[in-house]
Amino acid sequence: MTNTFRISALLIGASLLAMGGSGTALAQDAAAAPQGDALSDIVVTANRREENLQKVPVSVAVISGNQLRNYTGGGDDTLLTLAGRVPSLYVESTTGRIFPRFYIRGLGNIDFYLGASQPVTIIQDDVVLEHVVLKSNPVYDVNQVEVLRGPQGSLFGRNTTAGIIKFDTARPTQTWQGQAQATYGTYNTATLDAGIGGPIVQDKIAFRLSGLVQHRDNYVDNTYTGPSADGTVSPKKDVMGGFDEKDVRLQLLLTPTDRLSILASGHARDYSGTSTLFLRNALTKGTNVSNASRTSVAFDEADNNPQAYHTYGGSVNASYDLGVAKLTSITAYETTHGYSRGDTDGGFRQLPLTAAGGCIDCGESQGRIRRLGQWTQEVRLASQDDGAFKWQVGGFYFDSRDITEFDQRRYFLTAPFVAANSNTNNPGNYVVLHDVNTSWAGFGQISYTLDKLTITGGARYTEDRKHTTLLQAATTGTTVNFPATAPRDVKLVGKEPSWDVSALYAASSAISLYARVADGFRGPTIQGRSAVFGSPFTTANSEKNLSGEVGIKTKLLDDRVHFNLTGFGYRVKNIQLNGNDANGNGVLFNARKAVAYGAEAELEVRPVRNLTLSAGASYLHSEIKDKNVYAQVCALNGQVVCTVLDPTIVVRGTTYAQINGDPLPNAPKYNINLSAHYDIPVTASSKLFIESDFNLQGYTQFVLYKTLEFNSNGNFEAGAKLGYDFAGGKYQVAVFARNITNAKNLKGVIENYMAAVYNDPRIIGVSLGARFR
Template identity: 25%
Template sequence: MSFASAYMESIGMSTPFRMKALCAALAALVVPQAYAQELTGAASAAVPAAAAAAAAADVATSGAQASAMAAVVVTAQRRSERLQDVPVAITALSGDAVLRSDQIHTANDITQFIPNASASATDGRSRPRWFLRGIGTNETAASSVSPIGIYNDDVFLNNVYIQAFPLFDTERVEVLRGPQGTLWGKNTTGGAINFISRKPAFDTDGYAKAGIGSFGEKIVQGAIGGAAIDDRLALRLSVYNEDRDGWVDNIVTGTKTGAVSDSAVRGQALFKVDSDLDVLFSVRTRKADGDVNPSFFVKGPRQVVVNPLYLGAQRGAGAISAAGTGTEEIKSNGVSATVNWELGTGLQRYSLTSITSRDTGKRLNLSTATFALPTSAGYQYTDSRQVTQELRLASPKAEALSWIVGAHYFDEALDNNSVTRNNRIANASQSSASGSSAGSWNQEHYWQDTRSAALFGSVNYDVTDKFTVIGGLRRSSERKDYTLDFQQSTNTGSGPANSATFDDAVPYYLPGAVANGLNPLQTSSQSATWRNTTWDFTTQYKFDRNVNSYARVSHGFRAGGFVVDQPTASTRTIKRLDPETLDALELGLKTQWLDGRLTFNTAVFHYKYENKIEAVLLPSTTSASGTRQVQENAADGRSRGVEVELAWLPSSNARLSGSFGYLDTRYTNYASTASGQTLDATGNRFSRAPRFSGTLDGEYGFPLDSGAVIALGTDWSYRTRQFFNAVDQSEPTLWQDAYALGNARLVYKSADGRFELAAVVRNVTDKVYAILATGSATGNTATRQVYGLPRSYGATFTARF
């Protein structure tokens, strides 16, 4: 008899109970070990109930009688609950909505259908900039942590470079707005987004979807699953592949830029030990490569561009003039085990959940000058490996008093190596029309280890059958150890005698490429531990099944961190960032009318932000380019607003959905000194926080005599002016004015609902709009802008079985 078996028997565990415990323990332990061995060898829904509207989309494409929308079940509070009953601001998109939409390709695309939300991926298929209700970050360093928690099947993904993963074979997406400092794995100030894959089932089912479009776009995805062993083992395999050519002409190289290639595979196995215990294993891999988004350079009225070489293509141009462009390669792998165990008998059944995961992400970014001459080249390699473990125990929900307690652990090892080579080229100076660019080489290599642990709990008490109070508490501790190596060429000037020279026989990102010497290696390190207690308190009153109101106050916390600082041109130091906190008040109302055919939800909120971590490009009097990128604690601010979400089935053949967001953000105290001068940003609005935003989505189906349906649909999104820089909000090239984007579709659906053929037009008005602007009004280069895709066309065929 093993020691474990003997111990279990000694404390009274029966043999069946021991078997279940051993299965659960094995699932929790085998994942990291197995993975270590491996390493060594849409737009259909834009509503509150976006998922409800998506379920109702079938009404418009089937000719069925208009009826109540299907009830949407979510797990936002770590229990399966009807969305309309959850006292939290949450938007859900169903898997059918994601599959039907031709605008949703990657995870960040879903925010175009969420009020007060955005997540532009400004550098290709990596590092989306997540924002909810004005809370987010423009910082793209791998060492930073977003205030929006991104989860894939309940697994927190810390590495920003792997968060724009493809969406395929999805069950639903849940978007929670506001501080998530109680039940969710990693404490965040702005919200949490959970992408939930379709799980294996014992009935055989699957789908296949193929699409073609403008710029040589080709997308194929599909899944198949079913029972491998009756009532014991179910399997599911899901695949995705996307290829798209470049969409912008580079008149220097004679090629197109903006190409994408992205492929992913996910395999799952559901093992039912018995009726009380099941274990879900998931293995996933992804590889993406392509161009970094093309950059356009725009001169503003306050900017002085001394050398025309640094202007490049103008706003709205279909071409760029660049000596080269950036390319990136992303590889990610993950494996997880989720154990669900029902304990107890009768009504006293408790749910024990264990989620164990290991994920890795690697990104290689190579870049050359974005100007007409090869003034520079860049290299960045990032490697992250994370392990997470979560345990939760939930009491029976049927009781008047119910609770959930749990623990979460996160451990990440991050390695980031960045190299920049600047070439000396005559007449290529930023500050002089006849001067030369400086020749230099430098390397910043840092390692960051992060360990986070938390204990949490939440209690629900039904005071009456209509009135409920909910309280949650979480104690978090996070430690970071950061080490930085910096090395620079001995010569860093623009003149022949003090400029670095290179051996082109050696790759430019290796120290051996510097032919005339390197300065001694600079090494520094720092460590810090941050602890905080976060909480929430909610009162909920249900007038009846169709009208639910709530009031919620909460306190969120985002741990501090470290970033590379540049006090002088020849030194790099480690800068420490303090934690930020956010206190939130929210009032919400969720309603359904007209026998369930109309859903109307609304929420008002007020946030008080303290010690906000901000990332900006600031004017600098010491930098040759006139700008300096910094990350700092930006003192205090507030965000307040209103959200409205609507889904309506006006007839048996039509549906309409939409959302509206109002956002008022301000820095109440922000004096920035990080660039070497004092800049007062008090009163400025948060970046990427338009005052008004909205979506509208409609579809009408025309039933045919055969039982098939032809449907016409369109969806639109609108945003007012948004600023890309929190400090400089007077330069027009650093903001995007109000704009609307529209898409149109024509759909044929077979009578049995198994086949669907669609033709789509995206960005029907061919709107030119910026998704990023970096630069300074006082700099001597133009503002770099990145644009969204122009008008494009596509066709898709979907088969379900």
């Protein structure tokens, strides 16, 4: 741990103690169970209105802010930690903490291209985040997280064929409120998640200042002892695996009149750390079981996998009460720049050099965003009356522009390896792309309640335009490595309606039945990174998802049991898929369709006053349906290195697998999550508590084709926390463990190098928290 970080931690601790002594504690929003016998109602905004979760005709899962802080207290990425905690939600990354990929009901995108689109929309404080790096913005001082499963195209954002993850942070209030949680654990892992706010001018101006600091020391050794072509220093202890995350957000709420409300928000992120570590040959042909270490690698290149990003943004959310309706305007801007570099072959070269001295199985690359700007504007007019008839209409505009650079191995080579052969340094071995994405939409929704039946319908029309230009092609000397006949300027446009219709029947005050049919749209996509290998751009046309679901939502036994169950099915026409070419580079294409069906169940029980039990489960069966679609399989130097289970063909020396009937990648067959919280009262104002959580993941295929190696089955993780709440819940001290069994779970692969990506090791630590309100 650096001296600066130690000093910061001491100052934070002293501040907490000082505030405690003064009687106004910055505090943790404790994860204790609610008092009394009944469970608390949960309010969601799935329809852009505050409604009881049990009365919303959509499959919605909710994670509270204190639950999320428990998960991330061990240093976990605030977004990746959601994987396994919500039925039908999966999250993964092969680019460290700056490129999470989200999957809902099996729908997602395995493409690691910086310009890739995803069918899951991320919304933070009503702002759509589209670019993959913006989607990695950490979430802190959060109120709750809502996961809306299935197409949500009528009311939200864009590209929502799979669903939405909606993060709502703590907002400014007219009373002084605050929370803080500080943790310290294994590998000098430290986290501070805090927020404080209140009135500046009573009933006129209020603020909320929030921050996140996370640190972990490097704990992974680089054991490589040979020569390095790019000057990577090794062997060396503790050079990878660590990170420093510093984030701040300031919100200002202005309420000059009873009718006008203006919420201005600004945030900044400063992140540096280690990109994903690929463990070469961690997988042995014929099995997905590995004994590879998570604390040592043998990387001969890529300068020990550094990455760093700086992100800034702001928004203005203004609303005006017109009496019968409320007019809302949300204007936002986001920008980022940074890079991520990695030894993509997962280790030192295994084969001898060619006769000319060239490396035939080496790989490193870097993706860099030189600059990115995203503007969004939404205007919405919604009825205010809480009567039988409700309506809302609006418009949305989106504009994202970036300059992105991709650098390949020979760009980085240093003087000792520069010679008159194919291993020569080539400073021109990079490309620069300009990506422009603009979109506009108009939308509306109406809802009518007749006695116990509520019918809701929504519609949206979207125009989505993509434009990618190759500003700089890779070169070798004076030779341009890009096909002369291939277009350097590609434009695509998608224009589609989307809609949804739902019905909710309140059979009683405790039981609601609902059905929903929804249509979602994801615009066309351009893959430009292939230009760094001298290959033309690849593209995919728009995809459409028609989805249906039926469900029951219940509040039973005097509100001591909440149980929700949903069954669903969908068909995605022209589904966008991503495979690999001979260089391991992503290639976009459309398959005719994919179909799936499954179920989700969520249960919360208060069997006795001080015990709360929660459980969630999902089941999914998905299939790609296209007899004419093939994916290139694992190959190195012309040899297939894994065990392919699908039928294969060989075209011009390259092996392809027929993927018809295969499941979607990163689509777990099932997912089960359990949690428990038990309080033991000590005094009238203090209590001991113990809580635990557990998740289990079924068969998950990481690539488009079936193999013995590139899948997981039975991944599990567990966490526990033992603590003491006192002073009426104002303060908390606890010990915790994340991944308590130190389970090593396969999370991703690099096919041609039989390389594996694993989850983080066990973290054991202590936490301090406090709150006031």
